[in-house]
Amino acid sequence: xxxxxxxxxxxxxxxxxxxxxxxxxQMMYGDMPFWxxxxxxxxxGYAHHxxxxxxxxxxxxxxxxxxxxxxxxxxxxxxxxxxxxARGASWDTNLEERIGDAMGSELRAFGGNLFxxxxxxxxxxxxxxxAQETYGEDPCHxxxxxxxxxxGIQQHAMACAKHFALNSMENSRFKLDVNVSPRALHExxxxxxxxxxxxxxxxxxxxxxxxNGEWCGQNKTLLTDILKKRWDFKGYVLTDFIFGMRSARxxxxxGQDLEMPFPMLYQKRLKxxxxxxxxxxxxxxxxxxxxxxxxxxVSDKSYDxxxxxxxxHRALAREAAQKSMVLLKNDGDLLPxxxxxxxAVIGQLANIPNIGDGGSSNTRPQYIVTLLEGIQKAxxxxxxxxxxxGKDINQAKLVAESADSVVLVAxxxxxxxxxxxxxxxxxxxxxFPRPSIKDLPILLxxxxxxxxxxxxxxxxxxxxxxxxxxxxxxxxLIKAIAAINPNTIVAVMGGSAIIMEAWREQVPAxxxxxxxxxxxxxxxxDILLGKANPSGKLPFVIPKTANHLPFFDxxxxxxxxxxxxxxxxxxxxGNIPAFPFGFGLxxxxxxxxxxxxxxNKLGPTDILKASIEVTNTGEYAGExxxxxYISTIGSAVDRAPKELKAFCKIVLGFGETKTAxxxxxxxxLAYYDETLSDFVVEPLEYEVFVGSHSLDRNALKGRxxxxxxx
Numbered sequence: 001x002x003x004x005x006x007x008x009x010x011x012x013x014x015x016x017x018x019x020x021x022x023x024x025x026q027m028m029y030g031d032m033p034f035w036x037x038x039x040x041x042x043x044x045g046y047a048h049h050x051x052x053x054x055x056x057x058x059x060x061x062x063x064x065x066x067x068x069x070x071x072x073x074x075x076x077x078x079x080x081x082x083x084x085x086a087r088g089a090s091w092d093t094n095l096e097e098r099i100g101d102a103m104g105s106e107l108r109a110f111g112g113n114l115f116x117x118x119x120x121x122x123x124x125x126x127x128x129x130x131a132q133e134t135y136g137e138d139p140c141h142x143x144x145x146x147x148x149x150x151x152g153i154q155q156h157a158m159a160c161a162k163h164f165a166l167n168s169m170e171n172s173r174f175k176l177d178v179n180v181s182p183r184a185l186h187e188x189x190x191x192x193x194x195x196x197x198x199x200x201x202x203x204x205x206x207x208x209x210x211x212n213g214e215w216c217g218q219n220k221t222l223l224t225d226i227l228k229k230r231w232d233f234k235g236y237v238l239t240d241f242i243f244g245m246r247s248a249r250x251x252x253x254x255g256q257d258l259e260m261p262f263p264m265l266y267q268k269r270l271k272x273x274x275x276x277x278x279x280x281x282x283x284x285x286x287x288x289x290x291x292x293x294x295x296x297x298v299s300d301k302s303y304d305x306x307x308x309x310x311x312x313h314r315a316l317a318r319e320a321a322q323k324s325m326v327l328l329k330n331d332g333d334l335l336p337x338x339x340x341x342x343x344a345v346i347g348q349l350a351n352i353p354n355i356g357d358g359g360s361s362n363t364r365p366q367y368i369v370t371l372l373e374g375i376q377k378a379x380x381x382x383x384x385x386x387x388x389x390g391k392d393i394n395q396a397k398l399v400a401e402s403a404d405s406v407v408l409v410a411x412x413x414x415x416x417x418x419x420x421x422x423x424x425x426x427x428x429x430x431x432f433p434r435p436s437i438k439d440l441p442i443l444l445x446x447x448x449x450x451x452x453x454x455x456x457x458x459x460x461x462x463x464x465x466x467x468x469x470x471x472x473x474x475x476x477l478i479k480a481i482a483a484i485n486p487n488t489i490v491a492v493m494g495g496s497a498i499i500m501e502a503w504r505e506q507v508p509a510x511x512x513x514x515x516x517x518x519x520x521x522x523x524x525x526d527i528l529l530g531k532a533n534p535s536g537k538l539p540f541v542i543p544k545t546a547n548h549l550p551f552f553d554x555x556x557x558x559x560x561x562x563x564x565x566x567x568x569x570x571x572x573x574g575n576i577p578a579f580p581f582g583f584g585l586x587x588x589x590x591x592x593x594x595x596x597x598x599x600n601k602l603g604p605t606d607i608l609k610a611s612i613e614v615t616n617t618g619e620y621a622g623e624x625x626x627x628x629y630i631s632t633i634g635s636a637v638d639r640a641p642k643e644l645k646a647f648c649k650i651v652l653g654f655g656e657t658k659t660a661x662x663x664x665x666x667x668x669l670a671y672y673d674e675t676l677s678d679f680v681v682e683p684l685e686y687e688v689f690v691g692s693h694s695l696d697r698n699a700l701k702g703r704x705x706x707x708x709x710x
Contacts, residue, residue, distance in 0.1 A: 003296070012292040015059055016285060024288050025270045027054035030261035031063070034432065035439040037262050042446060047074040047364060050112045051241075051261040054291060062295065064238075066160075066260065067107055069117020070133055070149075071356060071517065072363045075110050079103075079313040079518065080365035083356045084119055085495050086324035086514035088135030088539035089584070091625040092649045093148035099320060100152020100159075102313045108156050108303035113295070114203060115153050117361075118161040120146040120192045121168050121207075123496060123540055124565045125552040129170035129417045129464040132356055132495025132515060136539025137566035138581070139188060140644045140668075143195030150199045156303070158294050161196045163207035163240055165189055165222060166561060170420045170464045171554040174243055174428060177210040180561040186672040186679070188563055194231055202235045202294040206256065208243055217245035223255035236290035241360075243428050252279045257287035264433060309366050314519060321516040321523030323623070326536035327585040331508035334487055336530030336587060340383055340404040345372050346396050346481060347409035347474075348389045349493050354411075356495065356515035359419025359462055365518040371409055371491065374521025378529055390477050400485045407528065408481055409513075410474040411493030418462030418495075464554035468499045468546050478503045491524065497542045500578060512536070530587065535623035535649070537584035537693065541567040541577045548575040567694050568640035582627050582644070582693035588618025590652070592626075595690055595700040602706050604681040608664040612690050612700060616652035625649050626660040629689040630669060633703075635682055637671050642689055645669070662690070666706060683708045 003011075019027075030053045032040070040048075046068070055063030068074045070084045081087065081099055090096070107115050121130075123137040135145040146161060153159035166178045166189050180189065193204070204227060206217040216222055217239045227233045238244075238258040245251040245259060248269035259266045273279040307313075327335065337343070353368035369377075376385050388399040390408070400406045435443055469475065470492075482488045482503070489509040492498055493516075504510060511534070513524055526532040543549055550565050564572060567581035591614070598609035614624055626649075629642040646662040669686065670679035683706050691699025 008293055008296045011296055012289050015061065015292055016288055018059055019056065019288065021271060021274065023056055024284050025266065027056070027063075027288050027291055028257060028270060028284070029053060029259040029263050029266040031055070032262055034262040034264060035435055035442045039442045039445065046360060047076070047362060049075070050110065053258060053260060061292070062113070064114050064258070064291070064295070065112045066114045066116055067110060067112040068360050069103065069115055070119045071361055072365070073103060073106050073110060073112070073115070074361065074363055076364045077309045077366055078106050078110070078363060079309050079317050080355055080363040080368070081317045082321045082324045082517040082520065083132040083495060083515045084135055085132045085539065086516060087320055088141065088145055089326050089512070089514065089536040090320065090323040091141070091537050091539070091647055092323055093144055094649075095320060095323060096145050096148040097152040098316060100149040101155055102152075102316055104153040104156030105303060105307050106309070106313065109305050109307040112157065113298050114158045114160055116160045116162060116205060118146050118149050118153070118159050118196060118201065120161055120196060121163055122189055122192065124168045124561065125550055126468055126497035126540065127465040127552050127554065128168050128496065129420055129462050130357065132417070133361055137541070138539070138644050139191040141539060141647065142192035144647070146192060146196045147199040150196055150201045154200065154202065157298055158202035160203040160205050160238070161193060161201045162205035164193060164204050164227070165207060165216060166211055167207035167209055169209070169554065169556070169559070170462070171422070172556055173208045174422070174425065175557050177213060177558050178561055179212055179558065182674045182677070183672045184561060184563050189561065190226070197227070197231050197233050202297070204233065204235065204237050206237055206239055206244060208240050215246055217256055218247055218250035218254045220254040228255055234290070235294050236287065243431065246431065249273055249278055252283055257290055264431060268433065317517045318519035318523050321520050322526055322532040324514055324516065324536050325523065325527050325534050326512040326538055327534040328510040328512060328579055328583070329504065329508065330585050334405070334509045335489065335511075335528065337405055337528055338530070342384045342386065342403045343375070343379060344386045344388070344399045344403035344406045344485070345375055345409070346388050346390045346400065346406060346477070348391065349411055349413070350407070350409035351387065351389065354413055354493055354515060355517055355520070356414060357418030357462060358414035359421070361419070368518050369521035371513070371521045371524050374523070374525040375407065375528065377522070378525035393477055393480050396477060397480055397484050400481045400488070403485060405487040405489065406481055406485045407489050407491055408478060409491045409493065410470050410478065411498065412495070415461055417465050420461070420463035468497065469502065470498060475502045479506055482506045489528070497540050499543065499546065501544050504578065533587045533620050533622045534584065535586060535625070537582050537625045538579055541570055541581040542579040543570060543575065544578045548573065548577075563638070563640070568643065571641045571694070580693045580695040582625070584625075584693070586618070586620075586622045586624070588616055588620040588622040588654070590622070590624045590692065591615045591617050592690065592698065592700050595688070595702050597702060597704055600704045602666050602704060603709055604666050604706065606666050608666060608704065609661065610664075610688060610690065610702075611659050611661050613657055613659050614650060614652065615657040616654055619654060621651070621653045623649055623651050624692065626662065627691060627693065628662045628664065629694060630664065631687040631689065632669070632682065633685045633687060635671070635684065639671065642694065644694070669706070681706060
């Protein structure tokens with residue numbers, strides 16, 4: 001039987017009364033010795049075991065056992081799901097909760113109890129190297145998807161939301177100071193974290209970057225004033241690994257509860273700071289109680305290793321890949337392929353395992369089904385499948401010329417985008433513990449690697465992108481093949497928006513496949529052949545030019561974040577995108593009718609309840625994402641033309657009609673008043689826009705009023 005919060009709290013206080021000051025301090029940093037741990041990471045050990053902290057065996061305290069994500073547990077053999085951005089494109093919270101359930105059970109089967117994979121940083125600009133690790137550009141969408149993953153994970157283990165906060169640039173993450181106004185911070189960059197905190201997430205990982213002049217890992221405004229006090233967060237805060245804080249005193253006073261993954265600043269300074277009265281014992285006790293409470297909430301149930309990469313989880317990965325793929329174009333209903341007897345598959349990426357970043361989120365599944373393998377398997381005995389890697393455009397044209405249809409695969413790999421680990425700056429190296437004599441062999445080995453330019457086995461190059469378009473060779477290949485074969489389908493692999501203006505009008509069909517996980521090849525074949533109906537929607541806008549996006553300099557040390565990015569910015573500026581936020585085609589069609597509200601006049605504490613009838617008017621069963629946007633009429637402050645406030649995914653058979661109900665608490669319509677340091681609901685008229693994407697011309701509209709009081 002699950003314990004009550006009161007029982008958990010009582011047990012935590014009972015334990016802390018038996019813990020010495022030395023043990024309390026020890027609970028606040030990782031277990032593995034620094035230099036041995038650095039060597040282990042450099043040799044690829046990051047994904048070979050859990051990273052542990054705070055065990056006290058004499059009291060039965062097992063401690064934290066961390067494993068990373070977010071496309072699956074990074075330990076060998078775990079199921080590799082599509083990357084988070086792909087799953088964001090599913091807009092399917094039920095599916096994401098089931099994925100969390102699978103990940104949580106696999107983590108426990110590995111012996112872990114903390115999953116570092118609830119990645120909910122907002123995508124401000126698509127050049128961000130780790131864009132693939134988050135769900136998209138909108139706070140409402142991010143929050144609901146992150147909350148769903150948290151619910152699934154925490155059926156088994158502790159979930160960690162990251163990176164808190166404003167982490168959306170990779171190359172300069174260790175030196176970047178983000179300046180942001182209170183309004184932009186609370187309205188754009190924090191609501192999704194608040195949503196996941198409200199869901200009960202066990203842990204929050206602070207980010208490397210600085211916020212308004214102070215590192216996030218030791219930022220009291222962020223960690224204590226907002227997270228722990230304003231939001232009443234009950235869990236604990238841990239640093240991002242190694243470089244997550246710069247001062248033990250500042251971090252402790254700011255509310256940093258756990259320095260990961262090595263004994264570093266807290267080991268060296270924390271006890272002395274307490275003894276000198278520079279950090280109150282109450283601050284240490286608060287951190288330890290938070291760590292204890294969350295550990296006690298995890299059941300002591302044992303998990304069998306057969307869960308790791310099991311058949312049902314692999315089937316779930318295939319389903320997730322199917323529901324993540326976004327059909328951007330399908331002129332002449334080219335897809336699904338019906339009568340092709342000869343199919344050409346072209347492109348290097350079709351024939352290599354390509355499941356995403358090669359850094360801390362890298363997974364190592366039992367196998368990876370490439371896109372070519374999936375198509376070959378599904379077409380066996382029915383369709384002849386020919387392949388050309390596309391390096392030689394003339395040779396590829398010969399293959400395309402003899403085919404009924406062409407699937408051309410182009411995009412990126414972990415060499416182009418992903419986590420980036422530069423050589424540490426002098427300021428960061430100064431944080432390292434002084435090596436002992438026994439550490440010298442490790443230092444010599446690391447120095448030898450640096451001198452001989454040997455790469456670490458942990459990270460691929462990755463980093464922020466330099467361009468938002470495909471490589472020029474790939475663009476020329478697409479144009480050449482489309483000119484030879486009018487039935488050309490371009491399958492695009494990548495982690496965020498890719499500008500397609502050089503070629504999108506020349507091909508009849510475009511399908512965004514993302515980094516689709518271990519079952520991606522099977523899923524693509526299912527979509528191409530009509531065994532699955534695409535239902536994914538873009539979790540970001542794809543512009544026609546990078547000039548329509550916010551400023552981005554991957555090497556910046558200072559940058560300003562404001563209210564404007566993505567679909568909000570493009571619509572405000574009057575720039576028409578190539579593909580709108582929330583856009584995605586299906587093999588069937590849907591119509592909307594009879595938008596109605598339970599009430600047309602609401603107070604600040606009420607909930608807007610909107611209902612709309614959705615009918616499948618096409619020839620296939622399908623799934624539709626119903627999206628509700630709201631505009632404020634006559635606001636006293638600058639607001640976006642419309643903002644997503646609710647969504648749901650519904651399944652409809654041919655000719656079937658269902659009523660979708662969407663709810664929006666009126667407080668979600670408030671703006672942050674910087675003079676009051678609080679949210680304010682304006683007593684005005686508001687317009688509701690319900691449709692299939694943010695610029696849907698067939699969307700239904702309605703209006704309601706908000707009064708000053710209920």
